[in-house]
Amino acid sequence: xxxxxxxxxxTWPACVDAxxxxxxHASEVVLLHVSGEEVPGVxxxxxxxxxxxxxxxxxxxxxxxGRDPGDLLADLGGTSAAELLDAAAARLGRPCTRLExxxxxxxxxxxxxxxxxxxxxxxxxDRERLGPRSxxxxxxxxxxxxxxxxxxxxxxxxxxxxxxxxxxxxxxPLPHSPHHR
Amino acid sequence: MAVPAAGVxxxxxxxxxxxxxxxxxxxxxxxxxLAAVLVLAHFCDAEGLFRACGAWTARWARGRPVRLLxxxxxxxxAITAVLSLDATVVLLTPVVFATAARTGVRPKxxxxxxxxxxxxASLLLPVSNLTNLLAFTASGLSFTxxxxxxxxxxxxxxxxxxxxxxxxxxxxxxxxxPSPRTGEPPGLPLFALVTVACTLAGFVVASTFGVEPVWAxxxxxxxxxxxxxxxxxxxPLTVVRAAAPAFLAFVLALxxxxxxxxxxxxxxxxxHVLPGGxxxxxxxxxxxxxxxxxxxxxxxxxxxxxLPLTAPAGPGAVLAVLLGVNIGPxxxxxxxxxxxxxxRIVHQHEHGVDLEEFTRLGLLAVPSALLPAVVALxxxxxxx
Numbered sequence: 001x002x003x004x005x006x007x008x009x010x011t012w013p014a015c016v017d018a019x020x021x022x023x024x025h026a027s028e029v030v031l032l033h034v035s036g037e038e039v040p041g042v043x044x045x046x047x048x049x050x051x052x053x054x055x056x057x058x059x060x061x062x063x064x065x066g067r068d069p070g071d072l073l074a075d076l077g078g079t080s081a082a083e084l085l086d087a088a089a090a091r092l093g094r095p096c097t098r099l100e101x102x103x104x105x106x107x108x109x110x111x112x113x114x115x116x117x118x119x120x121x122x123x124x125x126d127r128e129r130l131g132p133r134s135x136x137x138x139x140x141x142x143x144x145x146x147x148x149x150x151x152x153x154x155x156x157x158x159x160x161x162x163x164x165x166x167x168x169x170x171x172x173p174l175p176h177s178p179h180h181r
Numbered sequence: 182m183a184v185p186a187a188g189v190x191x192x193x194x195x196x197x198x199x200x201x202x203x204x205x206x207x208x209x210x211x212x213x214x215l216a217a218v219l220v221l222a223h224f225c226d227a228e229g230l231f232r233a234c235g236a237w238t239a240r241w242a243r244g245r246p247v248r249l250l251x252x253x254x255x256x257x258x259a260i261t262a263v264l265s266l267d268a269t270v271v272l273l274t275p276v277v278f279a280t281a282a283r284t285g286v287r288p289k290x291x292x293x294x295x296x297x298x299x300x301x302a303s304l305l306l307p308v309s310n311l312t313n314l315l316a317f318t319a320s321g322l323s324f325t326x327x328x329x330x331x332x333x334x335x336x337x338x339x340x341x342x343x344x345x346x347x348x349x350x351x352x353x354x355x356x357x358x359p360s361p362r363t364g365e366p367p368g369l370p371l372f373a374l375v376t377v378a379c380t381l382a383g384f385v386v387a388s389t390f391g392v393e394p395v396w397a398x399x400x401x402x403x404x405x406x407x408x409x410x411x412x413x414x415x416x417p418l419t420v421v422r423a424a425a426p427a428f429l430a431f432v433l434a435l436x437x438x439x440x441x442x443x444x445x446x447x448x449x450x451x452x453h454v455l456p457g458g459x460x461x462x463x464x465x466x467x468x469x470x471x472x473x474x475x476x477x478x479x480x481x482x483x484x485x486x487x488l489p490l491t492a493p494a495g496p497g498a499v500l501a502v503l504l505g506v507n508i509g510p511x512x513x514x515x516x517x518x519x520x521x522x523x524x525r526i527v528h529q530h531e532h533g534v535d536l537e538e539f540t541r542l543g544l545l546a547v548p549s550a551l552l553p554a555v556v557a558l559x560x561x562x563x564x565x
Contacts, residue, residue, distance in 0.1 A: 009282070009285055010246070010287055011356055037534070038289065039278065039288050039289050041534035042292050042296055042539070043270075043274050043278075043295075043296065044534075045539070046516075047271065048515040048516065049270075049516025049520060050270060051435075051480075052427075052435065053271075065271060065423075065425040065428065066425075066427075069270060069271055072275040073274070076279050077278075084285075124356070125352055126351075126352065136352055155356070
């Protein structure tokens with residue numbers, strides 16, 4: 001059995017714990033982290049907004065005021081992803097494979113889940129109440145498009161049932177139509 | 182590219198050589214001021230000030246995302262105000278990203294905060310933004326009066342951004358970090374801190390005695406650069422590079438090109454749109470127009486275009502222009518449509534950025550910050 005655990009900053013321990021609890025011992029476990037291009041992109045944009053500092057044609061220099069901070073963020077992101085996967089592997093305490101990907105996060109997750117027998121992921125939305133808002137856009141996309149069974153876990157204890165909205169009121173009897181008078 | 186364009190403008194007679202020279206002479210002190218601030222920020226980084234700031238925020242936040250956001254807001258606002266927006270974008274953003282990643286916090290809200298505050302928090306001092314330096318010389322205000330008038334708008338704008346960020350990124354900020362590693366206690370870059378504090382005090386003293394504040398900035402830059410030279414951690418070439426000479430040339434050339442455009446008809450066209458007076462409606466209209474123009478053609482040309490038109494109406498109108506051109510660029514990715522188009526042309530596509538999310542945040546943050554900031558400026562003008 002091949003199990004993919006998609007790990008995200010802040011919520012990954014719940015996924016690792018779910019693998020320990022639910023995946024059979026003989027499973028092949030893959031710990032997946034996807035670095036989005038979005039955060040470096042924001043820094044690229046901020047630097048581009050500083051008119052006249054960058055190098056519109058050539059490659060930016062490695063240091064000094066002409067250095068694009070977005071490039072540095074992309075490098076730093078790779079390092080921190082490796083550290084996250086190390087911490088997760090230590091918490092798992094079983095043999096596993098570490099997989100780092102970069103790109104559009106939700107699509108990379110779906111692609112990585114191809115051929116797997118289980119995808120483990122954590123809710124990334126509102127965790128105060130039960131309901132559809134507990135899934136953010138990325139997890140929603142992965143759940144909707146996963147080509148394999150999905151195990152969706154709460155990062156902490158799940159909210160209790162009272163957080164559900166009240167059921168809709170029973171349909172009221174139709175008012176009498178005028179011509180029945 | 183602006184340098185050859187300025188050469189062409191002079192050569193074809195779009196701007197008389199005398200006007201071009203006058204423009205360059207007028208901007209000489211501004212460019213010197215800018216160079217001094219860039220050198221100061223560069224050597225603060227070399228002394229480890231930014232790394233230490235990252236470590237302090239990590240220790241204070243203890244892996245809690247909301248606390249980290251608060252710390253990043255305070256830090257980015259202070260760095261932008263004192264060491265300019267370049268320092269926040271180029272030097273602080275990577276430090277903040279590394280701090281968030283190291284403590285297991287999702288970095289997105291914090292990196293966004295750096296980019297937004299590099300604009301919004303650049304209202305306070307003439308040195309915070311090149312647009313301010315340009316307006317400062319045109320407004321005739323003293324350094325301390327500029328800061329006194331802008332203090333309230335600065336605080337109000339940052340507060341508005343904070344409220345918007347807490348709501349907009351509520352989901353990312355709720356993701357608790359599993360194992361906050363605060364790392365080694367940072368060394369205190371005392372020399373850099375004292376130099377920056379003395380430079381700030383120098384601005385106040387210089388302005389009290391009627392001395393140009395550029396001398397205080399130059400003194401601060403020379404102290405830090407001199408120390409690095411004596412300790413052989415820097416060469417004269419490093420110091421020259423820290424002053425970004427290509428950028429300084431760009432600023433002068435851009436000013437000449439813009440002057441040529443303004444002289445050849447733009448002044449007349451915009452003169453009809455710009456309201457006169459310094460009542461609240463007029464200030465709001467000026468700030469809104471400045472924000473729109475900054476989003477179309479970038480804030481540097483926008484401020485160069487609007488300054489000669491608003492300076493006669495007094496410092497209130499000039500400061501309203503600054504509110505518009507400094508806060509406005511948060512609306513458009515890469516600061517303006519012109520830059521965005523240019524990046525499309527040279528194939529620096531932004532595959533990764535969710536332009537819809539970026540713009541949605543800008544549409545919330547820019548009006549929420551700009552509107553109360555203009556009201557605060559109007560209040561400060563009445564009270565002071």
